[in-house]
Amino acid sequence: MTKQNIFEPGKNCWQETQACYSTPLIDCANYYRALHSSICKAEKQIIIVGWDIDSRIRLLHGEEEEQSEAPSRIGDLIRWKAEQNPDLKIYLLRWDSSFAFFDQREMWALEVWQDKTPENVQAILDDSIPMGGSQHQKIVVIDNEVVFSGGMDVALHRWDTREHKIDEPGRNGPDGEYGPFHDVQIVSSGPLVKHFAELAHWRWNRIADNPIESIGFPDTDTDDLPGCWPDGVKPCFTNADCAIARTIPEMEDTELVQEVRHMLINLIGQAEKFIYIENQFATREEIAYAINKRMKECPDLHVVIVSSYDPKGLFESEAYWASRITFKNIIEKDIDDGRVMMTYSSIRDQQGRMAYKRVHSKVMTIDNQYLVIGSSNLSNRSMTLDTEVDLVFHGSTEENQRCIEFVRNDLLAEHTGRETDQMQDLINSDAPVTAIMEGQLAHGYVLTEIDDSEFTTASETNVFRSISDPEEPLGPAIPDFHGKFSAITNPRRRTIMISLGVIILALIAGALILISNTVPWLDGDRIQAFLEESRGTYFALPTVLLVYLVGGLLFFPVTVLSLAVAAIFGPIWGPLYGIMGALLSAGTTFLLGKLLGNAGLRKLGGPKVEAVDEKLKKSGIIGVAAIRMLPVAPFSLVNLVAGISSITLVQFLIGTFLGMAPQMVAKGLVGDSIMQIFRNPSAETVTYLVGGLVFWLAMIIGSQKAAKMYQAKKEEAKEESEECIA
Template sequence: MSVSVPGPIPGDDCWRIEQATRASVIIDADAYFRHARAAMLKAKQRIMLIGWDFDARITLIREDEADDGAPVIIGDFISWLVDRNPDLEIYLLRWDIGAMKSMIRPTNLVTTLKWMWHPRVTVKLDSHHPPAASHHQKIVVIDDCFAFCGGIDMTADRWDSRHHRDEDPGRHHPDGSAYGPWHDATTALQGPVAVALGDHARARWKGAGGEELAPILGEHDCWPDALPVQFRDVEIAIARTAPAMDDQDELIEIERLYCHQIAAARRCIYAESQYFASRRIAEAIAARLGEADGPDIVIINPTEADGWLEQQAMDTARARLFEALKARDPHGRLRIYHPFTVRGAPIYVHAKILIVDDRLIRVGSSNMNNRSMRLDTECDVCIDMALPGNAGHSKDHGAVILGIRDELIAEHLDLPPERVATVIAERGLIAGIEELRGKPGRTLRPYVTPDLNDVQAWLADNEILDPEGPGEMLEPIHERGLFRRMRSAAGRLNLLAHRPDTAED
C-alpha cells in the first residue's frame, strides 16, 4: 500500500521550497530554444548559463523566424546581447571534461576567444568534481527572477519538435549532417524559486573558482511572451545531488525524493528517463510491485543508450534489473516502453520526468541511474500538491499535472490528448497504453530484454561504468555490485532467485 508522505522536506529530500509566481513544463528543444532566446532578450543585468555541455554553433530559431534583429546562432546571440546592453553580464559555466571536445572545434574556439576578450562575458570550466564524475545540471538564470531548470543542454543534437518527424530539416548538426529524433524536457520558473536557483548558480560559480557574485535585486518580467503559463502561485521543491569531497558534504536529496515519491503513489507512476539502472530506485519499485492494489508503473526509455560505453554500463544494468523486477511483479504492473517514429526509427529519450498520480510532477537533470543519485551533480524541481502551500490549488493543478502526462503519452502515440486521457481514465495507465499503442505509425513499443554476454553481465553486476558514488570507485570489485544491498536485506528484492547457481554477483 502507498505510504502517506507529506511532500518534500527541506534538509531531507529537497534543498529548498520556494514559490513560483508562474511555472510551465517545456517539452522538446524546439520550444525550449525559442523561449530561452525570448527570455534572454529581456535580461537587464545578468544571465547565468550552467550546463553539462554548450555549443556556440547551434541555432535557437530558424533564420526566417528572426524578426527582432537578433542573431539566431547562440554564440553570435550572446555577443549581440552584451554589445546591445552595456549593463548586461553573462556567465557561462560548463563541465570541464565535456567541454574539451567541443572547445577545440574552430567555430567554438573562435567564439570562446572572442568572449575571453569581452569584459562582460566570462566562461569557466568547472573541474570541481571527483574523478569520473560530471557536472550534469542544466540551468539558466536571468536576473535572479526567472530560470529554466531541466534536462536540455544548449548544445548540438538536441533540437527537435514534438512531431519527431523521420526527416526534419531543422534536425541537423552545425556542419549540416542530420541526426536522429530526440525527446527532452525542461521547466520555466518565475519568482522566488528563480531567486533560489540564482543562489545555487552563484554557489556553483564560486565553487568552480569564480569570483563571488552578488545577487541581483529587484524583479522584472522575463517570462517569454509566447509561453503559456501552466501553474500560478505554486510551491516548488528544489532537489540536488552532489558527491562527497574534501570540501563539501554529500547531497542525496534527489535519491531520497525518488524513493519517497515512488512509495507515495496510489494509482500510477509515469516516468521518462535516459536510463533505468539505479538499484535504489529498483528497490523502491520492487517494494510496490507485490501489493495487491499497487500502482501501475510505466517508464519511457530510449531503445539503447547513446554511445558504446554507455550501452555497456546502462543497457546491461537495465536488462538485469528489469528481469529481476519482473520476477517480483505478480500483477503485471511494470512496463518499460520505447517511442518510435512513423517509419519505425527509435526516438532518443533524454527527458527526465516523474509524474505520480495527479499529485506531483518533477523535471530535472537526474536520470534513473546510480551516477545521478550520488556521483554527478544534478538539480531537479518538483511541484507536489502535498506541500501545504499548494493545498488550495490541488484540484486545478492536479488536472494540469494529468494533462501534461496525457500530452506526453499522446506525443509518443501520435494521438489527440483528449482520447488518451479518456482511455487511461477508463482503463488505467498500462491497460490504456496497451489499447492505444497498436496502431501503425508513431507509437510505443515494449522493452524486450536482450541476451547478455558474460562480459556485459559482469560489467552490469559490478557497476564498473556506473558507480554509485566516489567511494564506490575505490572499493574492491567483490564488495560492490548491482545487487549487493538487495541480496543482504531481509524483505528486499531477492534478485538472485533466478540464478541459484551463482553464489556471488
C-alpha cells in the same frame, strides 16, 4: 485540496519553496525559442550553468530565425546582447568535460567565448568534479526573474520539434545529422528563482576568481508575469508548492548531498494508482526495488516507463542497457502481467522507414500529486557522483493537479500518437497499461516494450558499468598538506589537449628520427650525388622533382635542396628546376594538410588557429609570398598549416612562386659560386659567392619592407573606405 506534501528540507530536498508561474517546455525547439526570447529581454544579468554551452547551436529555425532581429546562434546572440548593453553581466559555467565526450563538445569552448565576446561576458570551465563524475545541472537564471531548469543543455544533437519527423532538416548539427530527440525543460518564476540563483552563484563563486555580482530580486507579490518571461509561453502552474532536490558529490569544499535519491524513493512510496516515468537511463536498482515494493503494497498501482531503444556505442550498451535488463527484472518480479511496462517510442512510416526517439528527459509523475522535472537520470551516478538538480511540484490545489495530469497525458500522447484529451480515460481504466499499449495507430509514434536482450545480456560484474555508471569516484582520495582527503578530479581539458599535443609531436619526432637512422641516402652528400648522376640526361628534371617531393614529405630543409640543385645545374637551370620542385612539394604537402584539416586538425587548433587563418585569407597571395620570403618556419610545416587553413591551392601556389622565385635566383648564384670555388678557386669565384650572399640577404630584407609597406597601404585604404561609408 490534497494531503500535505512530503518535502523535508535537509533530507529529501534542499529548499521547500513556491513557483508563482511554471510551464514545462517539451522538446528543444520550444525550450530554445523560449530561451532566445528571455535572453533578448535580459537587462541586468544572465547566468547559464550546464553540462555544455556550445556557441554554435541555433536557438531559432525556419521563419523564426529569418524574421528575428537578434542572432539565432547562442554565441552570436550572447555577443550581440552584451555589446548592445554593456551594463549587462553574463556568466557562463560549463563542465570541463572528460576525454570521453571530446567528440560531442566544442573543442576550444572557453577560448571561443573569451575571444569572441565583450568583457561583460565571463566564461569558466568547472573541473572540480571527482574523477568519473560530471557537472550535470542545467540552470539558466535571467535577471533573477525567471529560471529554466530540467534536462536540456545548449548542446549538440538536442534540437527537435514535438512532431519528431523522420526527415527533419533542422536536426543537422555542426558534425552532421541526428535522429529524433526528446527532452523536457521547465521555465518558472517566483520565490524558487532565488534558490536557483543561490545554487548558480555557489557553483560559480567556488571556482572563479571574480564572484557573481548581486543584483537583488524582484517583488513576487504580484500577479503580473515577470519582464523576462518568454513570449508565447502560457503559464501552466500558478502559485504551486514545490521543492528543489540536489545531488552533490563529496568534494574538497562540500559534503555528500543525496536529496534526489531520497526524494525519488519517498515519492514512489506515495503512489497509489499510476506512476509515469520517462528517463534516459534506468539502472539504479534501489529505484527498481522501491517501485516493485510499492506495487506489491498497492495492487491497483500501474507503471509505465519510457526510455530509449538503440544504444549509442559499446559503453552505453554494456553499462546502461545491460543494467536496464536487471532493472526491468527487479520491477517485474512477482508482479502480474500488464501492470508495469518499460517501453520505447518509435515510428514506421508508410514507406517502411523506421525511427527511434532518443529519450533524454528526466520526468516522473506520481498520480496527480507530484511532478518531477529535472536533470537526474535513474542511474547510480545521478544519485551519488554527478551534480544534479530536480524541481518537484506538489499538486496542492485542484488546478495544479490538473496541470500535473495534463503534462503526463500530453507526454504519453506524443509517444503513442494520440490526442492529449484521450489519455485520461485510458489511465482511469481498470488496466491503464494495457489500454495505453493497445489500439495505437499505425504510421505514427507508438510505444513498444523494451527487450534489451537484443543488444546485450545482464551481468553481475560489468567493467563498463563500473566506469560509465559508478557510485563512487574512479580515483582514490588523496590527502592535502593538512591531512584532509579529497577525491581526484577529472583531468582538465587543457591538460588533456597539451598531453595529446606532446604525444603527437613525440610520435612525429620519433618517426623522423627512425627514418633518418634507417634510410642511408637521407643526407646532403648522398642527395647531391644522386642529383649529379642525372645531370645532362633526360631524367634531370624528373629526378629533381622526385627529390623535392620526397624531401618535402620528410621535412628535409628546402634551402639545402635548392643550394644543391643550383650547385649541380648552374645559375640558370638550377633556380628553374628548383622552383618547379618547390611548387610540386608545396602543393603536395598543402593537399596533405587539407586532408588533415578536414579530419579534425582545424578543430583541434581552436580559435587561435582561426585567427591566423583569417589573417592568411585576408592577405591572400601577398601574405603567402611574404611568408615565403621570410625564413620563419620550415618549408613543409608552412605548407601543412596553409593546407589546414581556408586559403585555396591556386592562391597558395602563386604566392609561393612570387615569394620563392627571387630567392631561388639568389640561391642559384650562391650554390653555383660554391661549386665554382671547389672546381676553380679564385678571387672571382669568391666575389661571386659574397655577391650572391649579399643579394640573398637583400632579398629577405627587401621583401620584409615591401610586405610591411603593402600591408600598411592596404590598411590605410580600408580605413579610408570605412570613413567614406560612414
